[in-house]
Amino acid sequence: MRSPFLLPVAGLALVGAAAYAIFFVAPEEATMGAIQRIFYFHIASGWTAGVAFLLAFAANIAYLAGRAPKWDWLGVASVEVGLAFCTVVLITGPIWAKPVWGIWWTWDARLTSTLVLWLLYVSYLALRSLVEDPRRRAVACAVFGVFAFLDVPLVYFSIRIWRTQHPQPVIAGGEGSGLDPVMWQVTVLTMAALMGVMALLVWQRYRLEALRQQTAELALP
Amino acid sequence: MSLLRAAAWVLLKEMRTEWRTRELLTTTVVFVLMVVVLFSFTFDPTREESRRFSPGLLWLSFLFAGSLMLNPSFTREQANDTWQALRLAPVEPFAVLLGKIGANLLFLTLAEWLLLPVFGVLYDVSLLRVLGSLAGVLLLGTLGLCVVGTVFAAISAQARMRELLLPVLLLPALTPVLIAGVEATAGLLEREPRLDWTWVKILAGFDVVFLAASYLTSEYLAEE
Numbered sequence: 001m002r003s004p005f006l007l008p009v010a011g012l013a014l015v016g017a018a019a020y021a022i023f024f025v026a027p028e029e030a031t032m033g034a035i036q037r038i039f040y041f042h043i044a045s046g047w048t049a050g051v052a053f054l055l056a057f058a059a060n061i062a063y064l065a066g067r068a069p070k071w072d073w074l075g076v077a078s079v080e081v082g083l084a085f086c087t088v089v090l091i092t093g094p095i096w097a098k099p100v101w102g103i104w105w106t107w108d109a110r111l112t113s114t115l116v117l118w119l120l121y122v123s124y125l126a127l128r129s130l131v132e133d134p135r136r137r138a139v140a141c142a143v144f145g146v147f148a149f150l151d152v153p154l155v156y157f158s159i160r161i162w163r164t165q166h167p168q169p170v171i172a173g174g175e176g177s178g179l180d181p182v183m184w185q186v187t188v189l190t191m192a193a194l195m196g197v198m199a200l201l202v203w204q205r206y207r208l209e210a211l212r213q214q215t216a217e218l219a220l221p
Numbered sequence: 222m223s224l225l226r227a228a229a230w231v232l233l234k235e236m237r238t239e240w241r242t243r244e245l246l247t248t249t250v251v252f253v254l255m256v257v258v259l260f261s262f263t264f265d266p267t268r269e270e271s272r273r274f275s276p277g278l279l280w281l282s283f284l285f286a287g288s289l290m291l292n293p294s295f296t297r298e299q300a301n302d303t304w305q306a307l308r309l310a311p312v313e314p315f316a317v318l319l320g321k322i323g324a325n326l327l328f329l330t331l332a333e334w335l336l337l338p339v340f341g342v343l344y345d346v347s348l349l350r351v352l353g354s355l356a357g358v359l360l361l362g363t364l365g366l367c368v369v370g371t372v373f374a375a376i377s378a379q380a381r382m383r384e385l386l387l388p389v390l391l392l393p394a395l396t397p398v399l400i401a402g403v404e405a406t407a408g409l410l411e412r413e414p415r416l417d418w419t420w421v422k423i424l425a426g427f428d429v430v431f432l433a434a435s436y437l438t439s440e441y442l443a444e445e
Contacts (some may be wrong), residue, residue, distance in 0.1 A: 119393040132381070144376055158397040158423050
């Protein structure tokens with residue numbers, strides 16, 4: 001049997017390699033300077049959170065379709081991990097914005113929608129902690145998760161029409177945009193590292209939930 | 222029994238229950254009145270400012286009112302042990318949900334219309350000239366609030382701290398309704414009133430998406 005430490009160590013090494021590349025390999029950005037290096041973790045965390053929430057949505061649908069408890073476990077695991085990465089986005093963003101924009105926070109479209117997204121999934125966890133019966137909790141969370149996920153594009157579009165200040169996408173944003181090839185490679189490496197960590201954490205959290213369920217069933221009524 | 226007929230029966234039942242006590246409607250009206258009055262203490266608005274603040278104030282107070290008044294929709298059934306009977310009724314689960322959405326829409330709209338004149342007087346905004354468009358915007362926004370709110374009320378009815386949980390679930394989800402409702406209303410209250418169709422479309426889109434979602438999830442809400 002392979003060592004239980006193999007994957008976590010590999011994940012950690014990947015994050016370490018990404019951090020090394022961010023600080024020592026990636027070139028310094030011309031106008032923003034060193035602070036731009038936070039962008040690698042910021043963007044990669046955003047994408048990772050998005051993938052985790054997408055996974056949670058798929059798990060919620062699968063639970064409603066088949067009622068297998070494992071989908072409920074995957075649902076809560078992905079929401080919790082996605083929320084952690086979303087928190088990283090919300091913390092690294094202001095750290096970058098203060099020196100570059102001169103303010104910590106602004107009610108811009110992406111910032112505001114990310115905050116609302118964060119609030120939506122925090123309320124998912126609130127709901128989860130307040131329903132006792134496992135079956136009812138699973139159904140309630142799955143239905144709420146579907147509604148929350150459907151809400152995300154509506155939130156995004158309504159806020160985007162309302163206002164926008166976030167830098168336009170630099171990676172594929174039309175003319176004048178484009179990334180230094182080394183910056184690209186570092187971005188992809190960071191993305192891979194964080195996706196790997198996300199998958200690991202979701203897997204661990206899933207197993208924890210499964211064990212919790214088993215012990216709950218073993219307990220005397 | 223057809224879906225709409227069954228939903229109409231549930232709606233009638235809700236109306237009859239409410240008519241006997243009228244407690245939901247009176248409490249909601251008094252609550253919104255309080256919010257509207259208290260707001261003026263925190264902002265001390267001049268005439269020009271109140272034109273700027275009033276759409277937000279209006280929608281926020283309706284949103285708070287909705288997130289509180291939707292609670293009894295299902296908790297009342299539980300308290301009276303009538304939820305079981307509704308679940309066992311030989312109709313589609315969506316009919317029960319639709320009836321309740323309709324009842325909540327009716328009660329909240331009634332409360333809104335009772336408060337609009339008071340609001341117009343206290344904040345010195347002329348609502349009469351845009352009454353038709355305002356009615357449409359209010360109806361679309363309130364429908365969205367009631368669709369999502371009724372589903373979330375069914376969810377939160379099974380939880381502890383349900384009175385507190387419903388606003389926590391509902392308010393972030395209603396962000397699009399709040400923004401679109403406020404912006405559309407702000408356009409109507411300008412010196413040269415205009416109806417911005419972008420916001421009306423967002424409100425209508427919200428309603429359609431979540432009516433469909435509640436249709437698809439209604440059978441799970443009716444489970445024991």
